[in-house]
Amino acid sequence: MSSNRLARPAHPSGIAFDPARTITRRSLAASALGAGAVAALGPISIVAAARGSQAGSARALAAQDDIQTDVDIALPLLPYGQPVTIDPHRTVNWGPFWTLLPHVWAGLLRFDEHGGVQADLANSVESNDDLTVWTATLRDGIAFASGTPVTAADFVASWKRALDPSALSPMSEYMADVKGYADYTAGKSTEIGFEALDDTTIQITLEKGTAAFPFRLATFVWAVVDPAVLADASIADPFVAGSGAGGWQFIEFVSGDHITMTPNPNSWEQQSPSISSITWNIVDGPDAEATALERYRSGEFASADVPLSLYDTVNGDDAIKDQLVAIEQPGSTLAIGMDFLQEPFNDPRVRQAVAASIDRGKWASEIWQGSFAAADAFTSPASALTDGYTPPQGIAYDPAKAKSLLSAAGFDPATTAVSVTYHQPITDSAEDQQRAAALLTMIQDACGLVISHDTSLTAEQIAALQTDNGGRQFDLVWWWPDLGSPLFLSTVAAPASPFMDGWFNWGPDLPKVDDQDPGANAKQCAELLDNAIATGNRDIRNATLQQAEQLILDGAVYIPLGYWVQRFVQQPWLQGTKQGAWTGRIPLRFDADVIVQGKPE
Secondary structure, X not given: OEEEEEOOOEEOOOOOOOXXXXXXXXXXXXXOOOOOOOOOOOOEEEEOOOOOHHHHHHHHHHOOOOOEOOEEEEEEEOXXXXXXXXXXXXXXXOHHHHHHXXXXXXXXXXXXXXXXXXXXXXXXXXXXXXXXXXEEEEOOOOEOOOOOEOOHHHHHHHHHHHOOOOOOOOOHHHHOOEOOHHHHHOOOOOOOOEXXXXXXEEEEEEOOOOOOHHHHHOOHHHXXXXXXXXXXXXXOOHHHOOOOOOOEEEEEEEOOOEEEEEEOOOOOOOEOOOEEEEEEEEOOOOOHHHHHHHHHHOOOOOEEEOOHHHHHHHHOOOOOHXXXXXXXXXXXXXXXXXXXXXXXXXXXXXXXXXXXXXXXXHHHHHHOOOOEEEOOOOOOOHHHHHHOXXXXXXXXXXXXXXXXXXXXXXXXXXXXXXXXXEEOOXXXXXXXXXXXXXXXXHHHHHHOOOEEEEOOOOHHHHHHHHHHHOOOOEEEEEEEOOOOOHHHXXXXXXXXXXXXXXXXXXXXXXXXXXXXXXXXXXXXHHHHHHHHHOOOOHHHHHHHHHHHHHHXXXXXXXXXXXXXXXXXXXOOOEEOOOOOOOOOOOOXXXXXXXXXXXXXX
16 A cells, blocks of 8 residues: 655645634635636735633633643654654654644644644734735744744744755755745755845745645744754754744653653743643554553553554453544545556546445445545545535445446456556555455456455565556555645646656546547646636635546546544543644644643552
8 A cells, every 4th residue: 555645744735724813815706717717816814813812721720629730741652663853954754743843843834633724923924916925924922942032034044944955854845835945955046035024024935826835834844943042052952952932842852762842931822731741752663553552551651543453452441442532534545546558547437437346335344444434535524624625526336337337448357358456565464455455356346357466566666666667557545635725636636746647647648538538637637726726715726626626536537445534542631632634643732721630640
């Protein structure tokens, strides 16, 4: 199974409209942008919510007799073999860091638990009409944990550090929209498209206007780090010396063992009235999830992930089964991809037959035992929370239709010499290989198409085969949108996307097949996606994206299977946390709403 974290967790794109902020925009016509239309541009404004409500909440909670204070808690951090650093400009693009680092490193914008965007250190972020120039105004009185005031120049210095050609940030791709990025990061120019207009105002200029920019601006690579602390040679580790402006500050980092953080006394936002320190214990290796769960059961950890491999263990333990939590609005999609340039998937009817052969409800509940929710669209349910998006419906389970489509394509599984093979990495678990085999059997039972299942190759060998063949004939791909918006369709489905070209090869040059024209559909989809990216009006953008996604679903460009249901356990004494598809188990913030009640001494 291929897993791609687009723009986050792999990774990208759109504007999230969150009730915690105020959105203003120009009134535009209430009709969707059709292919070939001129994009309806308009300013986008993200404004900070009123301050004060959290502070009052914290004082009220702290006044309750049963609210514990000065509590130290421990959580597991599972890096899955990735290097662990606490420098926001040198940390790799990997899921756990997207939720860990923003506790300490703040930027202009930040994500909510679902992947929506809201103001952080910015009082406002506003675009011009064509979305090419974005102006940010800082909140009043913001400071680093050290007490030093945060200025616009500090942001600019931090961003230039992230783009230093000699030590380019692994997350620099999220800054690639900025004018001059390519030459600056190549060391060919010192000109880059951001500047401090005064102490509290920053202007960012892009090469091309995009409604996706606020999502990129919310990533941790845009965080501000105190330049004075970085420049002080007497400080051994500037990243545990109050150089961040988030709600918390790192005070200790022991490589390979743990990271400890405490509240930032100068944060603009009130933190938990209960928690005085949080220690992130680094748990790695093949048994990391099981180890973390055991330490949770012992009472050491406040929470732990529950993958399918551990679900029966948790569900069979009366002491903790009631502590199991499932994210209600999933944010990632497992789908089938097939190469338009390799037979038999050059014929859209064969692709559609595969889509009609899958009973997604059975696949989700029986094969995956509820670890996925059946998917009838490519975009995930989280898009409804972040962008108000309602996806179109894909091809439904219909074995009779599947057989009819194969027949119309002149494809007889019993006599056709064309072979289809799914290459699954040898390193995938035996359980995952069995689940993939069950899916292939389901397809064969419904329509007769035989898909061979090869589990003998490594991921590297499969990639080499892809290069040799110019694409992947049949594959399972797991998309984790990094930007909480249906605009991620432009990253994974646009014909020119690096995730499409050389993979599944949907493009405008594909020939017409009887009454179906995948080439024309690819061209139309690309135009729709371009228009969607270029408009600041959410309603028009969503209607345009719905048209694009309908083309993707009807042509079985991707065949959605299911949305991953993240599950975890959390101690009942830790209350008020916010978790969603974006954060998974790790709480979004340990802010004034998070309290401890009833924790054993």
